Amino acid sequence: MAVKERIRVGGRSARIQAAVHDAVRELSAEIDRAELTVPLIAARAGVTPSTIYRRWGDLSELLGDVAVERLRPVAEPLDTGSTAGDLEAWVVQYMEEMSSAVGRAMLRDVLINISEGNACQCANFTYEQLQMIADRAAHRGEVPFDVDDLVDRVIGPIMYHVLFGHGELTPDYCRMLLARVPELKGGADVQSARGEAS
Amino acid sequence: MAVKERIRVGGRSARIQAAVHDAVRELSAEIDRAELTVPLIAARAGVTPSTIYRRWGDLSELLGDVAVERLRPVAEPLDTGSTAGDLEAWVVQYMEEMSSAVGRAMLRDVLINISEGNACQCANFTYEQLQMIADRAAHRGEVPFDVDDLVDRVIGPIMYHVLFGHGELTPDYCRMLLARVPELKGGADVQSARGEAS
DNA sequence: GCCTTAACGCAAAGAATTTGCGTTAAGGCC
DNA sequence: GGCCTTAACGCAAATTCTTTGCGTTAAGGC
Numbered sequence: 001m002a003v004k005e006r007i008r009v010g011g012r013s014a015r016i017q018a019a020v021h022d023a024v025r026e027l028s029a030e031i032d033r034a035e036l037t038v039p040l041i042a043a044r045a046g047v048t049p050s051t052i053y054r055r056w057g058d059l060s061e062l063l064g065d066v067a068v069e070r071l072r073p074v075a076e077p078l079d080t081g082s083t084a085g086d087l088e089a090w091v092v093q094y095m096e097e098m099s100s101a102v103g104r105a106m107l108r109d110v111l112i113n114i115s116e117g118n119a120c121q122c123a124n125f126t127y128e129q130l131q132m133i134a135d136r137a138a139h140r141g142e143v144p145f146d147v148d149d150l151v152d153r154v155i156g157p158i159m160y161h162v163l164f165g166h167g168e169l170t171p172d173y174c175r176m177l178l179a180r181v182p183e184l185k186g187g188a189d190v191q192s193a194r195g196e197a198s
Numbered sequence: 199m200a201v202k203e204r205i206r207v208g209g210r211s212a213r214i215q216a217a218v219h220d221a222v223r224e225l226s227a228e229i230d231r232a233e234l235t236v237p238l239i240a241a242r243a244g245v246t247p248s249t250i251y252r253r254w255g256d257l258s259e260l261l262g263d264v265a266v267e268r269l270r271p272v273a274e275p276l277d278t279g280s281t282a283g284d285l286e287a288w289v290v291q292y293m294e295e296m297s298s299a300v301g302r303a304m305l306r307d308v309l310i311n312i313s314e315g316n317a318c319q320c321a322n323f324t325y326e327q328l329q330m331i332a333d334r335a336a337h338r339g340e341v342p343f344d345v346d347d348l349v350d351r352v353i354g355p356i357m358y359h360v361l362f363g364h365g366e367l368t369p370d371y372c373r374m375l376l377a378r379v380p381e382l383k384g385g386a387d388v389q390s391a392r393g394e395a396s
Numbered sequence: 397g398c399c400t401t402a403a404c405g406c407a408a409a410g411a412a413t414t415t416g417c418g419t420t421a422a423g424g425c426c
Numbered sequence: 427g428g429c430c431t432t433a434a435c436g437c438a439a440a441t442t443c444t445t446t447g448c449g450t451t452a453a454g455g456c
Binding site for chain 1: 361
């Protein structure tokens with residue numbers, strides 16, 4: 001079935017879900033988080049509050065649902081020609097997205113519902129993107145990096161600083177972390193892992 | 199029921215805060231998180247709901263407040279005689295506390311209020327504990343590790359796995375991360391940083 | 397085109413949150 | 427020590443949010 005622009009033609013259910021998601025995105029940009037309520041979202045979306053309560057349970061689950069969608073990657077990682085370049089571009093953009101105000105808000109919404117697999121799903125997005133870069137490296141004949149290892153060395157520290165607000169987050173910091181990945185040490189003239197930030 | 203031994207003698211305010219905190223801790227252990235409401239906590243603490251609303255604003259801020267107190271270290275890091283031993287003991291315990299159900303719940307409560315400095319305060323607890331171990335290392339004449347570097351290499355990855363639910367969390371994993379800290383490579387027969395988990 | 401059923405709208409009931417106002421007690425001052 | 431000022435609390439009414447029963451709509455199968 002041909003997918004139209006915004007409103008999914010087939011199904012009242014899908015149409016309402018899209019309207020509610022849109023309402024959340026619009027209102028999130030307009031008003032403060034504490035002011036956001038289910039009745040307000042329902043009014044903007046043109047549905048009754050009970051529809052939202054029955055479908056999502058409560059506000060936090062709805063916000064988590066919307067946040068996962070917004071954190072879903074929209075494209076493949078940029079191909080810069082080299083694995084080091086691909087990783088640097090991707091990681092710096094990841095850092096900037098996550099450390100922005102809207103990024104932090106979405107992370108919070110995703111982490112609120114522990115029972116839901118929201119956070120795990122977002123981690124999967126990251127793994128998939130990094131795996132694409134690793135696969136591309138293998139295709140080029142370069143030695144591919146281990147995705148789990150890169151998450152430990154680069155993604156984990158970045159996310160820690162984003163969530164717990166410690167330390168500076170700069171592209172240089174990202175490069176310093178990337179310089180510690182063993183598979184990337186062959187080509188460039190990166191310093192040893194005794195890296196110093198800024 | 200709510201026996202009040204630990205009442206802070208000076209001040210109604212402090213007494214009420216202690217009663218409310220106790221009520222939150224008791225109820226958190228008894229009922230599910232979704233069932234926890236301000237009126238319920240107020241009844242257990244023997245205060246009126248409006249007192250809690252005026253003092254903490256809403257439930258999430260109260261829970262964050264309580265969670266920070268519960269995440270505050272109660273003692274200095276265990277002194278095992280060596281820096282490597284101190285770090286291994288501390289990090290493994292940190293991992294076990296944070297990855298437990300109650301630990302995850304407290305982390306969630308702490309991360310919910312971005313505007314509050316709760317998360318930053320918890321990160322400070324970690325820094326202070328690690329700095330104590332580093333100072334002890336210097337006192338022994340060992341080369342002290344850099345706390346920021348250890349947070350990047352060990353704490354960040356652990357917290358990522360705790361929050362985003364990816365990968366296994368075992369003492370061996372903690373040791374593998376610790377083996378990557380350059381200052382700890384001198385004494386032990388640890389592998390190089392090409393570390394592989396279990 | 398008809399049938400079954402999941403999902404929605406509406407409205408009333410129930411629960412939580414906010415707010416005005418009187419009261420209590422902590423801390424400063426004499 | 428007693429008095430005074432004021433921040434914090436208790437109470438209850440008003441408001442807002444959440445839940446729920448029931449009738450209605452429309453998606454998907456035949």
